[in-house]
Amino acid sequence: MTEADSEIIKPEMLKVYVWLQTSDGSIQQVEQEVAMYCPFICHEIHSGMGSSKNYPISLPSRVNPAMLSLILDYCRFHQVPGRSNKERKSFDEKFVRMDTKRLCELTSAADSLQLKPLVDLTSRALARVIEGKSPEEIREIFHLPDDLTEEEKLEPIKNTMDDPRIRLLNRLYARKRKELKERERLKNVETEEEHADDRSVDDLLSFINGGNEDSKGSRTSKNKKKNRKRKDHDKTAPLNCISTSSSNSSSNNAVNMNKKESNEPAVYGKLPPDLRNATKMLDIENDRFDPEDEFDDCDLDDDIDPALKEKIDREVEDFARRLNSDWPERMQEILSLGQDRRPLQLTINGNGSLRRFTSLDQRQK
């Protein structure tokens, strides 16, 4: 190393040393000019510390021997005057090539020694690690506990949809759905069947972000979500004002809604775009508690009395028409998320209900 060379050249007697003590109690002797590069140590030296082994400068607890030696390497290089920017840059680049755990420790240690340029360097390096990664990947890299529930993860993005107009429309829908549910309850139809929702937190996050999340990350959370869902479906369902009795028909509804979103024209062909969007929006707005339940909410099964359904549709349509002209598009945008995954759901759930829905469609003609 060039640093070592310069050490040899310099007459030994001119060198001043300073004693440093790390948190583990070990004491070491370091060239003062190198150590002085850290403002913390510099300050200590000026207050008379570190001149002998008996009065070492005790370093902050975040600086362990390994980190100290790294930091001194950094200081040794940079305290030499006359280095070109290019040299410094390439040194820095190599210097931060280490695993993220050490990088974090180093950042923390450098911060406690007030070595700002190194803190800047390491935080930039850490930012580069995080940049563009999916939440799953970041958790993996930094060993972060995945201790948020899915609904907690969704919470921060809820307010993006907190539009009074949507709430109004939502309330209208909820009331209508309740009516439908009442009728259904009497009918006592199909047996309960689990449905899977492929939407992940990432999908919803794309509201904020507008980008398409990487599919790998989404898939992981999907799997997890499904698991959880099976466990506490009973718990979550009653909390959702609408889905109290919806479990009966949930599977079909899920498929139907999916179908609507993937093959819109076939199902919604005759509905005005306003309504189409309104319905879609609803799916998200309603899952206050659990995103999986979103599809349970919309009952467009063919068990419903077509006359009543038409009536509801008309009402909602009217309402939707009264809303500002800009918002249907907005809803469409919000709802277009993850469209590419819809066909997948169809294969999961089978085509039975799809056919049924088509028949509903025909009936409406």
Place this chain on the structure above:
Amino acid sequence: MSNMKQREPPEVPRKVEMDKISNLPGHIIDKILSHLSLRDAVRTSILSSKWRYKWVTLPYLVFDNQSVLVSTQDQTLVKNKLVSIVDHVLLLHTSPIYKFKLSHRDLQGVSDIDRWILFLSRGSVKEFILEIWKGHRYKLPSSIYSCQYLIHLELFNCLLKPPFTFNGFKSLKSLDLQHITMDQSAFEYMISSCPLLERLTLMNFDGFTLLNIHAPNLLFFDVGGVFEDVSFQGTFHLAVVSIGLYVNTGSERNLAFGSTGNLIKFFACLPHIQRLEVQSFFLKYLAAGTIPGKLPTPCVDLSFLSIRINFNDMEENLAALCLLRSSPNLQELEMLARAEEQAIARIVANVLESFQNFSFNQLRLVKIVGISGVRQEMSFINFILANSPVLEKMSVKPASVDGGWELMKELLRFRRASMYAEIVYLDP
């Protein structure tokens, strides 16, 4: 599915083992997050419970195309999405916002911005950057004028109409206004009531035509646009000036402003100018009125001068020579020919003869760009070469390849006062 199986089991021991990053001090987390795009920063909120609200203390909020990706092309969709994103972020954000930048290529000047500015004006925002890339000028709400902590203000495509209660920006050091509209008195008042103003950039403005710059601490002034007159008041520290007049007003028109001549007037308040760029038609403005052989006070600090010039215009030549003579310590000179109006060659040779005994004692680098090899240009080059004893390099780049050979032959013949001078011919 297999994904999950791999992931789940080791998670518990690991969790106990180490999660170094989450325990870093808040200011470091802020630092890390500020290197990320806003999008990535906000996304950290779903990493874990510790990361839940880490991003909300980010001091810099930048909403641009990188940090807010909107995939759709539809205008309304884009707008709505952007609006909801900004609303969302501002609502969740908790600590003081140091910098707020809104510059999305797809965002027009919608009224939602009013609300954000009002919100920011209640805090202590120090840097505010608003760039409206589409549509009409966005009229700034009055709340912007009460942002008393502003240090840097940057506006693009905005309409400024300060209220009567506006007291200026007392902390503002840097102002950048481009494609803006404001009226004469509002402009003057704004400049003069920012006592700490150091940097002023003005590009493509309308509503005012007189640039009366009263700013005692101004160091840097970059202006480009259509204006009738420019005058400085008390700008004794001004060191870097780049000024471009985008319209050829003709010297006659400018005569109206003072009989002393624009050159003398312009430099009167610039005693410490170090770098000057005279762009577009501004030399024409300077050439209006009396052109002295030399400025009353030389620009002793001027080390860099760039002039866009019509070599065939007698007045412009005289003005350029006046500048050169008044810059004894000039080290770098750039002359850019305004080729478009060089068609009519007039006899102006005698201009240079009166300066024979002059010498550029510090001039080391000269750049000549866009010449076509006409007589006046060549005699200017000859004049510089013959009177620059320490010249190191002169690069010449003609406007076109036509006549390049002739030009080179002529260049070779010129005598050089500096034995080290190198002439570099650059292909157009």
